Amino acid sequence: xxxxxxxxxxxxxxxxxxFSPDGHLFQVEYAMEAVNRGAATVGLMGxxxxxxxxxxxxxxxxxxxxxxxxxxxxxxxxxLAFAGLSADARVxxxxxxxxxxxYRLTVEDAPTVEFVARFVAGVQQQYTQRGGRxxxxxxxxxxxxxxxxxxxxFQTDPTGIYTLWRATAAGNSSKNLMEYLEKNYTDGLAEQxxxxxxxxxxxxxxxxxxxxxxxxxMRAGQPAETLSDDAxxxxxxxxEAAAAGGGDA
Amino acid sequence: xxxxxxxxxxIGVTGDNFVIIAADASxxxxxxxxxxxxxxxxxxxxxxxxxxxxxDTCDRVRFSEYVDRNLALHLMRWDRPxxxxxxxxxxxxxxxxxxxxxxxxxxxxxxxLDTDGSASLYQMDYFGTMHKNAFGALGYGAHFVLSTLDQxxxxxMSVEEAMEVVAKCVQVLRTRxxxxxxxxxxxxxxxxxxxxxxx
Numbered sequence: 352x353x354x355x356x357x358x359x360x361x362x363x364x365x366x367x368x369x370f371s372p373d374g375h376l377f378q379v380e381y382a383m384e385a386v387n388r389g390a391a392t393v394g395l396m397g398x399x400x401x402x403x404x405x406x407x408x409x410x411x412x413x414x415x416x417x418x419x420x421x422x423x424x425x426x427x428x429x430x431l432a433f434a435g436l437s438a439d440a441r442v443x444x445x446x447x448x449x450x451x452x453x454y455r456l457t458v459e460d461a462p463t464v465e466f467v468a469r470f471v472a473g474v475q476q477q478y479t480q481r482g483g484r485x486x487x488x489x490x491x492x493x494x495x496x497x498x499x500x501x502x503x504x505f506q507t508d509p510t511g512i513y514t515l516w517r518a519t520a521a522g523n524s525s526k527n528l529m530e531y532l533e534k535n536y537t538d539g540l541a542e543q544x545x546x547x548x549x550x551x552x553x554x555x556x557x558x559x560x561x562x563x564x565x566x567x568x569m570r571a572g573q574p575a576e577t578l579s580d581d582a583x584x585x586x587x588x589x590x591e592a593a594a595a596g597g598g599d600a
Numbered sequence: 601x602x603x604x605x606x607x608x609x610x611i612g613v614t615g616d617n618f619v620i621i622a623a624d625a626s627x628x629x630x631x632x633x634x635x636x637x638x639x640x641x642x643x644x645x646x647x648x649x650x651x652x653x654x655x656d657t658c659d660r661v662r663f664s665e666y667v668d669r670n671l672a673l674h675l676m677r678w679d680r681p682x683x684x685x686x687x688x689x690x691x692x693x694x695x696x697x698x699x700x701x702x703x704x705x706x707x708x709x710x711x712x713l714d715t716d717g718s719a720s721l722y723q724m725d726y727f728g729t730m731h732k733n734a735f736g737a738l739g740y741g742a743h744f745v746l747s748t749l750d751q752x753x754x755x756x757m758s759v760e761e762a763m764e765v766v767a768k769c770v771q772v773l774r775t776r777x778x779x780x781x782x783x784x785x786x787x788x789x790x791x792x793x794x795x796x797x798x799x
Binding site: 420424425426445448449451452453455456 | 665666669670672673676677679
């Protein structure tokens with residue numbers, strides 16, 4: 352086939368994941384745009400916990416939302432939250448779950464968070480290069496504790512890279528959330544401080560209320576805990592009381 | 601030498617809400633005993649199911665680890681454990697599919713508790729034959745132990761009564777079976793989890 356030269360992009364760049372003349376992969380970049388329209392997602396490390404918090408968008412009145420879980424377990428010790436297309440994420444999540452069990456069967460040990468993040472990123476990378484398929488519109492945050500007890504927070508994106516973070520945000524208004532985190536995050540947060548900061552960060556863009564967010568706390572050697580409505584509303588109440596009482600940072 | 605499932609003696613007994621599986625702890629080939637502390641009973645799905653497997657170590661370990669991992673995968677995918685019958689059907693299908701490709705030469709007893717607390721026990725051979733029973737036995741030992749179970753097993757026994765029946769089975773083997781089986785590992789699955797003891 353022929354390709355136009357001299358323009359910023361040709362009609363071919365939008366259909367397949369091939370390079371544009373100036374070195375862009377437009378489909379991948381458009382996938383990042385899809386992620387930016389997704390639910391706001393925050394992940395941050397405390398001294399001995401990892402907190403994942405995601406926005407829950409309003410569902411239609413007649414929908415039963417019991418089964419819609421935004422933060423999912425990949426393995427006993429690893430959880431995943433994502434921003435972007437839920438159906439795409441479902442595919443990645445299932446492949447990651449199989450890979451975790453496959454690793455355990457072969458190696459007789461739990462996989463590290465990095466291993467699973469690299470696997471998910473590897474799948475996402477393949478869809479930027481081969482097969483003529485569109486990329487996954489998903490930025491995934493993988494959080495968990497390695498067998499040696501070290502906590503890790505990794506993030507993958509539609510380009511297929513994976514990166515390690517102390518705190519990160521994705522999805523709707525992620526720029527603002529990242530700025531907020533860069534201003535307010537410190538290392539060595541205790542569990543309650545970490546939860547409060549994660550919720551505070553989300554509250555920058557999300558409506559207040561337990562129905563609008565889902566928060567998951569991960570501790571070494573323990574199952575991941577999704578905060579109950581009661582626990583979460585207590586945190587929100589504490590934040591709002593502090594904001595009303597004194598100035599907020 | 602093809603797989604030998606005769607030399608492992610495994611016994612399984614159910615009550616209304618518990619399952620007991622006992623297996624000898626000897627790992628041997630011909631006249632040589634490799635070890636006397638081999639655990640042939642796998643506890644799966646957060647201690648809700650027990651699987652006692654008879655067969656050479658390679659297939660026994662390969663099969664039990666494969667089933668264990670797949671039950672764990674189901675738990676991750678669906679956030680609830682597979683039922684006992686579904687797990688047994690999974691085992692059966694695995695055995696039957698492998699039969700004409702590369703068989704798992706194992707016989708097994710799979711017992712466990714469903715989320716409603718009811719107990720069930722399934723016996724399978726390496727062809728993929730499966731039967732649900734109140735009690736069962738594998739190996740040469742079955743020739744002796746099944747008549748003991750026929751005589752002493754009652755439905756609705758308590759855990760202690762069932763343990764006595766299992767102890768009688770082990771006693772019969774130690775009296776009448778040629779092969780010396782000095783150690784049996786016994787695992788009991790109740791709603792509180794799995795406890796391990798020895799006979």
